[in-house]
Amino acid sequence: xxxxxxxGGGLAQPGGSLRLSCAASGRTFTSYTMGxxxxxxxxxxxFVAIISGSGLGTHYTDSVKGRFTISRDSxxxxxxxxxxxxxxxxxxxxxxxxxxxxxxxxxxxxxxxKGQGTQVTVSS
Numbered sequence: 001x002x003x004x005x006x007x008g009g010g011l012a013q014p015g016g017s018l019r020l021s022c023a024a025s026g027r028t029f030t031s032y033t034m035g036x037x038x039x040x041x042x043x044x045x046x047f048v049a050i051i052s053g054s055g056l057g058t059h060y061t062d063s064v065k066g067r068f069t070i071s072r073d074s075x076x077x078x079x080x081x082x083x084x085x086x087x088x089x090x091x092x093x094x095x096x097x098x099x100x101x102x103x104x105x106x107x108x109x110x111x112x113x114k115g116q117g118t119q120v121t122v123s124s
Contacts, residue, residue, distance in 0.1 A: 002026035002113055004096045009118030012086050016122070020081040022096030022115060029053070033101045034072060034079040037108050038092035038120075045108050048094070049081060053101040063089075086122045093117040 008020040022034065035050040049060045049070040058070050069082040079096060097111035104110060 004098060004113050004115035006094065006096050006115045006118040009094060009120045011121045011123065013124050014086060014088060014122055016086050017082070017084045018086065018120060020083065020094055020096075020118060020120070022079040022081075024077040024079070024098065024113075028074075029077055029098055030074050031101055032098040032112070033104050033106070034070075035097050035099075035106060035111070036070060036079075036081045037095045037097060038090075039095070039117075040089075040092040043092075045095070047106065047108070050106055051079065059106075083120070086120075088122050091120060091122050093119050 003025050005023045012018050031053050033052055036048040037045050038048050039045040047061055048064060049068055051058050051070045051072050055072045067085045072079045095117045096115040097108060098113040099111045
């Protein structure tokens, strides 16, 4: 059974950092593009960052550029989101997703696999 399991969420102060991990199991994901999405209370789920199967290509939503970094370790089948300079508006449930490279359009709805999410709260 294929699973994506997120971890690393929690409470951080404004300006602080958190590191989210997404552990994939049940298959290898080297041919899959991996992404992070988030959903704040009362808002639509939104795209955060995406990384290609090779790990060489990344893309971020404008609001996190320069603060968040997505990376992957194919040997460990994991994807990481390093979040620095956190702001209260980063508070949300963060989700990991995967879609076949070259076939996935990067949207949450069309992802082949989706995690259950991890809560991130940024507050003083």
